[in-house]
Amino acid sequence: MALGEFELIDRFFRACGAPRADVVLGVGDDGALLRPPSGADLVAVSDTLVEGVHFPAGSPAESIGHRALAVNLSDIAAMGATPRWVLLSLTLPRVEEAWLAGFARGFGALARAHGVALVGGDTTRGPMTIGVQVLGTVPAGEGLRRSGGRPGDALFVTGTPGDAAAGLGLIMAASDTATGEAVARRTAAGLRSDASADALEALRQRFLFPTPRIAEGEALRGLASACIDISDGLVGDLGKLATASACAAVLDVEALPRSAALAAVTPEAALRFMLDGGDDYELLLAVPPAQVARVASMPGLTRIGELRDASTAAPVTLRRRAADGTLSETPATGAGFDHFAG
Amino acid sequence: MALGEFELIDRFFRACGAPRADVVLGVGDDGALLRPPSGADLVAVSDTLVEGVHFPAGSPAESIGHRALAVNLSDIAAMGATPRWVLLSLTLPRVEEAWLAGFARGFGALARAHGVALVGGDTTRGPMTIGVQVLGTVPAGEGLRRSGGRPGDALFVTGTPGDAAAGLGLIMAASDTATGEAVARRTAAGLRSDASADALEALRQRFLFPTPRIAEGEALRGLASACIDISDGLVGDLGKLATASACAAVLDVEALPRSAALAAVTPEAALRFMLDGGDDYELLLAVPPAQVARVASMPGLTRIGELRDASTAAPVTLRRRAADGTLSETPATGAGFDHFAG
Numbered sequence: 001m002a003l004g005e006f007e008l009i010d011r012f013f014r015a016c017g018a019p020r021a022d023v024v025l026g027v028g029d030d031g032a033l034l035r036p037p038s039g040a041d042l043v044a045v046s047d048t049l050v051e052g053v054h055f056p057a058g059s060p061a062e063s064i065g066h067r068a069l070a071v072n073l074s075d076i077a078a079m080g081a082t083p084r085w086v087l088l089s090l091t092l093p094r095v096e097e098a099w100l101a102g103f104a105r106g107f108g109a110l111a112r113a114h115g116v117a118l119v120g121g122d123t124t125r126g127p128m129t130i131g132v133q134v135l136g137t138v139p140a141g142e143g144l145r146r147s148g149g150r151p152g153d154a155l156f157v158t159g160t161p162g163d164a165a166a167g168l169g170l171i172m173a174a175s176d177t178a179t180g181e182a183v184a185r186r187t188a189a190g191l192r193s194d195a196s197a198d199a200l201e202a203l204r205q206r207f208l209f210p211t212p213r214i215a216e217g218e219a220l221r222g223l224a225s226a227c228i229d230i231s232d233g234l235v236g237d238l239g240k241l242a243t244a245s246a247c248a249a250v251l252d253v254e255a256l257p258r259s260a261a262l263a264a265v266t267p268e269a270a271l272r273f274m275l276d277g278g279d280d281y282e283l284l285l286a287v288p289p290a291q292v293a294r295v296a297s298m299p300g301l302t303r304i305g306e307l308r309d310a311s312t313a314a315p316v317t318l319r320r321r322a323a324d325g326t327l328s329e330t331p332a333t334g335a336g337f338d339h340f341a342g
Numbered sequence: 343m344a345l346g347e348f349e350l351i352d353r354f355f356r357a358c359g360a361p362r363a364d365v366v367l368g369v370g371d372d373g374a375l376l377r378p379p380s381g382a383d384l385v386a387v388s389d390t391l392v393e394g395v396h397f398p399a400g401s402p403a404e405s406i407g408h409r410a411l412a413v414n415l416s417d418i419a420a421m422g423a424t425p426r427w428v429l430l431s432l433t434l435p436r437v438e439e440a441w442l443a444g445f446a447r448g449f450g451a452l453a454r455a456h457g458v459a460l461v462g463g464d465t466t467r468g469p470m471t472i473g474v475q476v477l478g479t480v481p482a483g484e485g486l487r488r489s490g491g492r493p494g495d496a497l498f499v500t501g502t503p504g505d506a507a508a509g510l511g512l513i514m515a516a517s518d519t520a521t522g523e524a525v526a527r528r529t530a531a532g533l534r535s536d537a538s539a540d541a542l543e544a545l546r547q548r549f550l551f552p553t554p555r556i557a558e559g560e561a562l563r564g565l566a567s568a569c570i571d572i573s574d575g576l577v578g579d580l581g582k583l584a585t586a587s588a589c590a591a592v593l594d595v596e597a598l599p600r601s602a603a604l605a606a607v608t609p610e611a612a613l614r615f616m617l618d619g620g621d622d623y624e625l626l627l628a629v630p631p632a633q634v635a636r637v638a639s640m641p642g643l644t645r646i647g648e649l650r651d652a653s654t655a656a657p658v659t660l661r662r663r664a665a666d667g668t669l670s671e672t673p674a675t676g677a678g679f680d681h682f683a684g
Contacts, residue, residue: 024383024483029421029488029489029586030420030421031387031420031421031423031485032386033384035383035482038380041377042375042377042477043374044427044429048433048471048473050467052468074372076373087388087475089388120387122388122390124390126469127471129473131388131390131431135384135477138375140377143367146372228372244370
């Protein structure tokens, strides 16, 4: 059954998002008409997912729909904003109703959970590319930036970074179990032979269905001096925050929050995933000394280091405590994920 | 020379658009912070261009940059809105500085001509796909829609529809001149043997560098009862306006504005391009009787028909006047361009 472009949009996406009173005119015209609240700054974010680059070919459609929206909601969260409206540009090689239904289910459930209305976009034939733009608002002047950190600010992170990268490693390793290459991949994923099935599934779910930290971002307005989301890896994104803030950063390796599920991989792999694994979409933030106690009391946030003067050579330094209590520092080498590098 | 993603964005796009005082924070953070004027509705549009679908492979990079923004500005114009900010999501198979420079030149010149600031987006490796979103504003409640037309409203169009489709036909025919297929394509393009080089170039330019009708759209606020841009062909898009307005439409074939350049193709081909050719990005609008005189006095607008009661069978009827003055009516069959049809 070959549905046309317009019927496709109608059928799967017209009722996909949340209803909102501030949508004057939604999908179906040349553009959407939206009514922002007075006294607000608009926050606009845009992120594109390409099959084989941002997710493995053959990923579940529901996960692709969820992730396409989640990575954008995470950017909204990093600005301390409240999401309102989303546009979806779907480029697909062919029409598959089951795939579209799954995609719309994943995308729609997350949109409705955050009260986000789907107000426009387009559908085109081509290699699978999913472009999403989310519009949100913050009270004027209160948007969080990467650049506000100062030496002496404490660093906090939400959740448990590393899980999503471990989950992606497991998914890639499992994608071709019959060959020697798969064994090599499993080794690269650092899988322990005694890992529990529950832990493995928890890690996979963290990659397939990441949680954007909207409520945390909103709560941090007026408290955090700088904020960024961890999409490209903790060290790489911390380097960006530190550089934008004209600071250096030091990370206490033993302080990094570690999920129980991450015990499914070797300690070496776990550390690598925590420091350099992308796809977590947790928030990383700097907090001035006067606000540290208040932020430390919030659930789900862990203090992991501090900003200091930029005079040190590396943007990010790893600080470790030996068994005898001695502190040692080494420059971190992770540089984040660059789609055109190499 | 392999530039990284971030350097790419910096180098070609940071100064690409117009500076604007209402950009609180532009490219370089997780999102842009924008300050809309009070009492305005926001207009959000999104259109994606895929190589080989929306433009021939190997099109000039400057044209691709221009068109990617122009098709979105045209949607803004169709809403009667003023464009302010743009986001660009560029997916490219490889890094080519000359291509990027050309793309940024075409995109940037049009952005600056309309005072639009480039405030965000992303760059990813993958099959060439260009996603653009433009945000604009209209005074609250004054956005133009497709659905406001009433029986008795006059129909007007800007510019001279058909030129872009004729230009695309010429470009496609010229792309492979050595083969029999190219001859077949040239015949399909309806090229006359005595066509002037100037006319052919004018038609090509109309495809490569379409003009979004921003000033016309703004001037039509409060005058037009309904508006749509002609991206998929005059008959197809008129059908959408008529259907959204719960009307039928009649088009006076002899009244259609025809460029001098369109004489480069046969009369049969010219009519086909005018009625069914896409890519024009002219505005098509309905005007209540009380406003007709005022709209008719505007430069660049031509009256081409009227809306009437929806009781006739076809959404769009073609009306022709024979040499003896007799009027005849036939249902139009064009249905617009559906990317998933066939």
